[in-house]
Amino acid sequence: MYDSLRTNLSNLKNNKFFELLVVAVIIISALEIGAKTFELPDSAVSITTVLDVFITVFFLFELAIRFIADDDKRSFFKKGWNVFDTLVVVVSLIPVDDSEMALLARLVRVFRVLRMVSVVPELRVLINSLIKALPQLGYVVLLMFIIFYIYAAIGSFIFNDINPELWGDIAISMLTLFRIMTFEDWTDIQYETMEVYPMSWVYYMSFIFLTAFAFLNMVIGIVVGVMEEEHRAARAQKEPSLSELQQELREIKEVLSELQKK
Incomplete structure (x- = not known):
C-alpha cells in the first residue's frame, strides 16, 4: 500500500x-x-x-x-x-x-x-551557477579591491585639498571611486579636479577602463562559463547514460530470444 x-x-x-x-x-x-x-x-x-x-x-x-x-x-x-x-x-x-x-x-x-x-529548474541552474562561480569571483573581487585601494590612496593624496568631502581619506576615496565606477555623476568629479590638474582625466579614464570594463567582463565571463557547465550537467542528468542504453538493449535481446524459442 x-x-x-x-x-x-x-x-x-x-x-x-x-x-x-x-x-x-x-x-x-x-x-x-x-x-x-x-x-x-x-x-x-x-x-x-x-x-x-x-x-x-x-x-x-x-x-x-x-x-x-x-x-x-x-x-x-x-x-x-x-x-x-x-x-x-x-x-x-x-x-x-x-x-x-x-x-x-x-x-x-x-x-x-x-x-x-x-x-523552477531553470532558476535553480542560475542560482547554482552563481554559487559555484563565487570562488573564482573572489579572486576578481580581491584584485579589484587592490586596484581600488591604490587609486583611492593616490586620489586622497592628490585631490584632498580640492574636495575633502570626496577625497578626505582612503575610505571616503574608495566610496568616491565606487561612485565613479557606477558612472553616478562622475564627470562632475572629474571636471572639478581638472580645474586644478588638467591631466587628471588620465586618472579617471584608466580607473574606469580597469574596473567598469575589464573587471566587469571578467565577472561576466566567469559566470557564463559556470552556467554552461551547469546546463551541460543538467542535460546529462536528463539524458540516459550509455550503460543504461546498453542494459536496455540486452533486455530487449533477451526478450526477443525468448520469443524466438517459443
Whole structure:
C-alpha cells in the first residue's frame, strides 16, 4: 500500500498541472505579502489572513508530497533547496499576531517568494551557477579591491585639498571611486579636479577602463562559463547514460530470444 501511495504521489509531484499550481500559489503568496504593506480595510485584512493560512498549509502539504515521493529519503535533507523549503515552511507555522517572534515570522514569509527558485529548474541552474562561480569571483573581487585601494590612496593624496568631502581619506576615496565606477555623476568629479590638474582625466579614464570594463567582463565571463557547465550537467542528468542504453538493449535481446524459442 505504501509503495502504491508513493507512486501516486510521485506522479502527482511530476505532474505539470501540479507544478503550475505550486507556481501559482507562490505568486499569490508574493502578491499577498505585497498587499500587506498597504493600509487595507478590515475585510481585506481578513482575506489576507485566510490566504496566509491556506498558503502555509499548501506548502506543508507540497513538502510532505515531495518527501514521501522521494526515493532516497535519507538524502532528502542533504539537498540545500529541500532544507531551505523546510525551514521556510516550519517558520511559517509561527503565529504572526500576538507573538514575540511575529517579526521573524513576517520576514520568513517574505522569503517564501524564493520558493519559485526551488520549483523552477531553470532558476535553480542560475542560482547554482552563481554559487559555484563565487570562488573564482573572489579572486576578481580581491584584485579589484587592490586596484581600488591604490587609486583611492593616490586620489586622497592628490585631490584632498580640492574636495575633502570626496577625497578626505582612503575610505571616503574608495566610496568616491565606487561612485565613479557606477558612472553616478562622475564627470562632475572629474571636471572639478581638472580645474586644478588638467591631466587628471588620465586618472579617471584608466580607473574606469580597469574596473567598469575589464573587471566587469571578467565577472561576466566567469559566470557564463559556470552556467554552461551547469546546463551541460543538467542535460546529462536528463539524458540516459550509455550503460543504461546498453542494459536496455540486452533486455530487449533477451526478450526477443525468448520469443524466438517459443
